Amino acid sequence: MSHSPTQQSPSDRFELRFHSLYKPGRGYSFPCDACGRVDMDALSDGERHGYLYARAMIGRELSLPAMQRSDR
16 A cells, blocks of 8 residues: 555654754754655745745754654
């Protein structure tokens, strides 16, 4: 049985995490595929705004994103 990109099993879910450079434990996370690509069309307007903000703040307020398996 094959899975389409939108139908991932719970063990196949990943997220892209942007950690705060100044506030430990703070940051942003967004669902992504196994290659680290975020489907911006699947994000809500608020999530899309947060994702674009996080990308713009890399090196200023946030670290480079790290991909990891999602615990959600």
